[in-house]
Amino acid sequence: MSGRRIEHGGRVDRSRVIRFTFDGKTCSGFAGDTLASALLANGVRVFGRSFKYHRPRGVIAAGSEEPNALVTVIRDEARCAPNLRATQVELYDGLVARSQNRWPSLDFDVQAVNDLLSPLLPAAFYYKTFMWPRAAWHKLYEPLIRRAAGLGESPTLPDPDRYSQRFAHCDVLVVGAGPAGIAAALSASTSGARVMLCDEQPEFGGSLLDEPTATIDGKASGDWVRDSIATLRARANVTLLSRTTAFGYFPHNLLGLNERITEHLPAPSANMPRERLWQVRAARVVIATGSIERPLVFPGNDRPGVMLASAARTYLNRHGVAVGQNVVLVTGSDAAYSAALDLRVAGVRVALIADVRTDAAGAPLDTARQAGIEVVTGATVLGTRGRLGVREVTIGMLASGAVNDTRRVECDALLVSGGYTPSVHLFSQSRGKLEFNEARQAFLPSISAEPECSAGSCRGVDGYAEVLNDGARVGAESALAAGHSVAAQQYRVQSREFSMHGLPGVLPQANHLQPSRAFVDFQNDVTTKDLALAMSEGFESVEHIKRYTTTGMATDQGKTSNMNALAFVAGELGRAIPKVGLTTFRMPYTPITFGIFAGYDRGDLFDPVRPTPMHDWAVQQAAVFEDVGQWKRARYFPRPGEDMHAAVERECKAVRAGVGMFDASTLGKIEVVGPDAATFLSRMYVNGFATLAVGRSRYGILLRDDGFIYDDGVIARIAEDRFHVTTTTGGAARVFGMMEDYLQTEWPDVKCWLTSTTEQWCVIAVQGPRARDVLAPLVSDVDFSAAALPHLGVTQGRICGVPMRLFRMSFTGELGYEVNVPSDYGLAVWEAIHAAGQSHGITPYGTETMHVLRAEKGYIIVGQETDGTVTPDDAGLGWAIAKSKPDFVGKRSLARATMHAPDRKQLVGLLTADPRVVLDEGAQIVATRGQRAPMKMIGHVTSSYHSAVLGRSIALALVRGGRARIGETLYVPMPGGEIPVQVTATVFYDAEGARLHG
Amino acid sequence: MLLIQCPYCGLRPELEFAYAGQAHVARPADPSTTSPEQWAEFLYLRNNTRGIHAERWRHVRGCARFFNALRDTTTDHFLATYRAGEPMPAIQAVQQP
Numbered sequence A: 001m002s003g004r005r006i007e008h009g010g011r012v013d014r015s016r017v018i019r020f021t022f023d024g025k026t027c028s029g030f031a032g033d034t035l036a037s038a039l040l041a042n043g044v045r046v047f048g049r050s051f052k053y054h055r056p057r058g059v060i061a062a063g064s065e066e067p068n069a070l071v072t073v074i075r076d077e078a079r080c081a082p083n084l085r086a087t088q089v090e091l092y093d094g095l096v097a098r099s100q101n102r103w104p105s106l107d108f109d110v111q112a113v114n115d116l117l118s119p120l121l122p123a124a125f126y127y128k129t130f131m132w133p134r135a136a137w138h139k140l141y142e143p144l145i146r147r148a149a150g151l152g153e154s155p156t157l158p159d160p161d162r163y164s165q166r167f168a169h170c171d172v173l174v175v176g177a178g179p180a181g182i183a184a185a186l187s188a189s190t191s192g193a194r195v196m197l198c199d200e201q202p203e204f205g206g207s208l209l210d211e212p213t214a215t216i217d218g219k220a221s222g223d224w225v226r227d228s229i230a231t232l233r234a235r236a237n238v239t240l241l242s243r244t245t246a247f248g249y250f251p252h253n254l255l256g257l258n259e260r261i262t263e264h265l266p267a268p269s270a271n272m273p274r275e276r277l278w279q280v281r282a283a284r285v286v287i288a289t290g291s292i293e294r295p296l297v298f299p300g301n302d303r304p305g306v307m308l309a310s311a312a313r314t315y316l317n318r319h320g321v322a323v324g325q326n327v328v329l330v331t332g333s334d335a336a337y338s339a340a341l342d343l344r345v346a347g348v349r350v351a352l353i354a355d356v357r358t359d360a361a362g363a364p365l366d367t368a369r370q371a372g373i374e375v376v377t378g379a380t381v382l383g384t385r386g387r388l389g390v391r392e393v394t395i396g397m398l399a400s401g402a403v404n405d406t407r408r409v410e411c412d413a414l415l416v417s418g419g420y421t422p423s424v425h426l427f428s429q430s431r432g433k434l435e436f437n438e439a440r441q442a443f444l445p446s447i448s449a450e451p452e453c454s455a456g457s458c459r460g461v462d463g464y465a466e467v468l469n470d471g472a473r474v475g476a477e478s479a480l481a482a483g484h485s486v487a488a489q490q491y492r493v494q495s496r497e498f499s500m501h502g503l504p505g506v507l508p509q510a511n512h513l514q515p516s517r518a519f520v521d522f523q524n525d526v527t528t529k530d531l532a533l534a535m536s537e538g539f540e541s542v543e544h545i546k547r548y549t550t551t552g553m554a555t556d557q558g559k560t561s562n563m564n565a566l567a568f569v570a571g572e573l574g575r576a577i578p579k580v581g582l583t584t585f586r587m588p589y590t591p592i593t594f595g596i597f598a599g600y601d602r603g604d605l606f607d608p609v610r611p612t613p614m615h616d617w618a619v620q621q622a623a624v625f626e627d628v629g630q631w632k633r634a635r636y637f638p639r640p641g642e643d644m645h646a647a648v649e650r651e652c653k654a655v656r657a658g659v660g661m662f663d664a665s666t667l668g669k670i671e672v673v674g675p676d677a678a679t680f681l682s683r684m685y686v687n688g689f690a691t692l693a694v695g696r697s698r699y700g701i702l703l704r705d706d707g708f709i710y711d712d713g714v715i716a717r718i719a720e721d722r723f724h725v726t727t728t729t730g731g732a733a734r735v736f737g738m739m740e741d742y743l744q745t746e747w748p749d750v751k752c753w754l755t756s757t758t759e760q761w762c763v764i765a766v767q768g769p770r771a772r773d774v775l776a777p778l779v780s781d782v783d784f785s786a787a788a789l790p791h792l793g794v795t796q797g798r799i800c801g802v803p804m805r806l807f808r809m810s811f812t813g814e815l816g817y818e819v820n821v822p823s824d825y826g827l828a829v830w831e832a833i834h835a836a837g838q839s840h841g842i843t844p845y846g847t848e849t850m851h852v853l854r855a856e857k858g859y860i861i862v863g864q865e866t867d868g869t870v871t872p873d874d875a876g877l878g879w880a881i882a883k884s885k886p887d888f889v890g891k892r893s894l895a896r897a898t899m900h901a902p903d904r905k906q907l908v909g910l911l912t913a914d915p916r917v918v919l920d921e922g923a924q925i926v927a928t929r930g931q932r933a934p935m936k937m938i939g940h941v942t943s944s945y946h947s948a949v950l951g952r953s954i955a956l957a958l959v960r961g962g963r964a965r966i967g968e969t970l971y972v973p974m975p976g977g978e979i980p981v982q983v984t985a986t987v988f989y990d991a992e993g994a995r996l997h998g
Numbered sequence B: 001m002l003l004i005q006c007p008y009c010g011l012r013p014e015l016e017f018a019y020a021g022q023a024h025v026a027r028p029a030d031p032s033t034t035s036p037e038q039w040a041e042f043l044y045l046r047n048n049t050r051g052i053h054a055e056r057w058r059h060v061r062g063c064a065r066f067f068n069a070l071r072d073t074t075t076d077h078f079l080a081t082y083r084a085g086e087p088m089p090a091i092q093a094v095q096q097p
């Protein structure tokens, strides 16, 4: 037992006892405890085992900077949060916590043998040892390392919780509700400016909560905090967010806040989100994030019971917990004396204050001595002892650079302080420039990159009066900059305060030439020896040393270790700290859940789903769907007992022999209107449109300016100045964007307007020899005769009384129509056609049948036969190009000689020697048999199906010089052997096109 | 997430915009007269500026207009936005916010 609850004092509610378990053992604490404070009060010293050496570790800090005391908190099998800092876990009734990184138990850990092997596990040991053989990584090294050197385990079940996301705007966002932040929010909000104040802790007040004896304007510090927060809460223009971490500073003053809503509740309501992501855009930001005490670096500095002096003070004054009963303080700063003095007042024995500064003097030392505490100066720590917690510390006395006297002092807690490091994380994330301050031995904010200002201790201001007045001033100035005029208040403070200045770095040792094993980064187990080794191997850049040793790269991002590592490196290299430089601060400030980033975008809401008007009908018909972009398309309509092959075979035969109907609503549609509409389309597409008559349509090919096929579709002239353009399903948005780009920026003088009408028109394709018979009774106001509406004719009229654009067109090679009706009428018209077609055996078919039918005709699909390197001529579509046009998008590139090289890949048909063999799409093609890898590949299969009408397999392929190879035999090498194929023309069925004109 | 001044709609969040590459790369009026080198430069060569970069944005989820912007690629600060077709503002005349 070392820590214990003192008789009274602290801010915990002693009337509310809370029961919880730690590693299966039932403990109790009070409302207001953190898991760390409650465990300390229960005498627990070992909180976990360290990452690499499995050394027993205790709690070092009392806040979010804690590197050691990581625990897993378990609500149920799916709600199991690893790597939480025990210092931030609020106690609730029934809380179940488990220590990490130990087996079988905290007190006896098998892998602690790593610690004995530490001479074999230096910096970059894993890099050096497990490099070879490569194949061993996946099977052997990686699992081994992960098991040995892991942190907590994540749950394997899906996350059952909900996460919310909000955007917010304000005039002044204040980050941190300590004295500076509260003063800033108070002054900024008197003006009517919209103010937000957030703090990562459950209670506002920051360090004032550790300072019960100070008074502000005559009020006890706790009362001042309470009244100030009440004032802010009463103001309608103020938003207060506790348990809310500002984790990231993004460009243009956007900050990410992580609000934890239910983590502290014993039984959260299912209606509440677990956490909320706030994206706050602030006109001005006040950074009031305070500062973090630095540990000291000496041999044995990681033993449980070694703790920051400020943490001991927090546990005492906030939680009523004395971290030891016989403590020693080792300090390089005045401020830490307050911890020893407060503990002394609480009845704790302070065995010794060892000040490492030879010139330490003045009020803090005098006060301590008056309180009966022995104080020595010019001291260092040579080592500590105690198997599962510090029992004894060896103090050495320095004289003219050498240790000339040592003494051993018994203690159950060793408080340390190297002074305070201003928390410049957010400032640095905002890309502000830091400057090293010699007097403070710290990096402080210098030049801002965003409209923000730091206030209080995070910019090196020392003393409560100064901090409060700094906060008030910065708050007022920020409100003014956001357009709200206010005057800053002045605060009067009475307190016993000592300077936070300190000294970064490593305590001097007896033999300086041999760096001792003193821990710099507790979470990643990096010692001074590791840093020295990295430097001896030639690493000098602090960014390189960081990556080689992993110092500062753990989940705590080096909050307690970075300055010490930097000072050690600077000392070893004999350079000034600012010359060595600082590693980059990155978001997130503390680890945050993936859940807040996912927010509502999960499951059905992950991506929009676009159903067509006939979607539900197809569902009722047991259609099997496929995703095409965001669209759901019916792939085939199996009847009972049919697999895909059987269904597609039946659907294909029905279209060729009778009539089928197909939902083509997903095709992109763009209405191009204006006096220059024909000119515009002639410039965009390879085809000519000036000569296209009203009531006619044309197959159009769209290139990029690099000459390669980008999209295709049918373009109909509805009127002199009006065209109905269709695009591929997947290409609709990008084609529309490309057209807008050329129209707006290259040809602003061209008078036409583009409107996306994709979702306005429902498209029903009726295809097959009996298509006209099905539609004829349904249409009106239309001359439906073959002569009046020939292939590629377009007309307007009515179907079932509904306005219609009727295209005579075919993607199947059969007589076909595409009925366009307003989407709201789509389902009704579809059902009417389906009913009218019953006597003709009309068969709904899906995209798979559509693919087979078009492949039988050699019609390409952009993105299947093309891949961004295919020209119209490559695809056998050179005939579509209007060669007389002076220009169109891509024309100049088509004129390049290489675009006409005879060995370009050209689209051809392939017929396997064995008609039952269906080639794999994407399979490679070679010219000769018996080649050994690497083979000379001359092409690949783009489409491959079983053709029902031909009773055999067919394929399309891109083959080098393919058209000159028609009639040749090529080979498709597959794992089962080479498949011989004959090169053919691309049209397999009805080559003369008689059926189209039926 | 950047804040971007659409010349037509005002200050809007980056979510509403799409980046559209380097600005002031004009398509030759008569491409057929360009040399292969000139055409290749138009098609493929773009600057990778450290500093002030003239670039195109489209307010695609707003007014859908393309416009031009001057952005400092080292700070992400916009120095100016202006309509397509307007000349590039003299950079020294634009004050940083």
Ligand SMILES: [Zn+2]
Pocket: B006, B007, B008, B009, B010, B059, B062, B063, B064, B065
């Ligand atoms: Zn706009």
